[in-house]
Amino acid sequence: AQKVTQAQTEISVVEKEDVTLDCVYETRDTTYYLFWYKQPPSGELVFLIRRNSFDEQNEISGRYSWNFQKSTSSFNFTITASQVVDSAVYFCALSEPYSGAGSYQLTFGKGTKLSVIP
Amino acid sequence: DTEVTQTPKHLVMGMTNKKSLKCEQHMGHRAMYWYKQKAKKPPELMFVYSYEKLSINESVPSRFSPECPNSSLLNLHLHALQPEDSALYLCASSQEPATGGNYNEQFFGPGTRLTVL
Numbered sequence: 150a151q152k153v154t155q156a157q158t159e160i161s162v163v164e165k166e167d168v169t170l171d172c173v174y175e176t177r178d179t180t181y182y183l184f185w186y187k188q189p190p191s192g193e194l195v196f197l198i199r200r201n202s203f204d205e206q207n208e209i210s211g212r213y214s215w216n217f218q219k220s221t222s223s224f225n226f227t228i229t230a231s232q233v234v235d236s237a238v239y240f241c242a243l244s245e246p247y248s249g250a251g252s253y254q255l256t257f258g259k260g261t262k263l264s265v266i267p
Numbered sequence: 268d269t270e271v272t273q274t275p276k277h278l279v280m281g282m283t284n285k286k287s288l289k290c291e292q293h294m295g296h297r298a299m300y301w302y303k304q305k306a307k308k309p310p311e312l313m314f315v316y317s318y319e320k321l322s323i324n325e326s327v328p329s330r331f332s333p334e335c336p337n338s339s340l341l342n343l344h345l346h347a348l349q350p351e352d353s354a355l356y357l358c359a360s361s362q363e364p365a366t367g368g369n370y371n372e373q374f375f376g377p378g379t380r381l382t383v384l
Binding site for chain 1: 359374
């Protein structure tokens, strides 16, 4: 069975601090994808990144960076110089093939609520 | 245009009412999804449509009835709901269903907050 663990339920940081959100996953698939989504209080899930299991390069996008380590089954997300607008719930997710349907579903972690205090 | 729209934003209904949630995307995506999200929980998959055909039904009660009239539209018909069905209902779409192990990202709409009295 697939599983995604986000051990941090809630994190509070002061504006301009760096913060890392942890994600650990379990899968027996050799090909899989990992995702991060942001859910602000408005409710919409905003796609942040997709990472293929064969691509272990770290990625940076502005203040966001992601560290993918297959050896430890982790896909951590760092926000540098946090801002109040970063306050949201962040979900890590793992693709899970749905047999016989040619489709897949996302297995979500429980989410980490990030509060950035001005 | 990378937008998924959902109407209505909020819906309050009684247990005997019939209502529908609507979702629309104009990105040419061929897979569309319905999720249910309770407070402080991750989204739970309900249904998946691939090329306008229902491909996944995650054992959802029959009081929820999905419909995909065309490749851009997805409806969720509600009938005889229970108070425990109150939740945020999210629609999503992706470019293709999973093919050859390539899982495209899903784009989500803003959701419909449903309250069942």
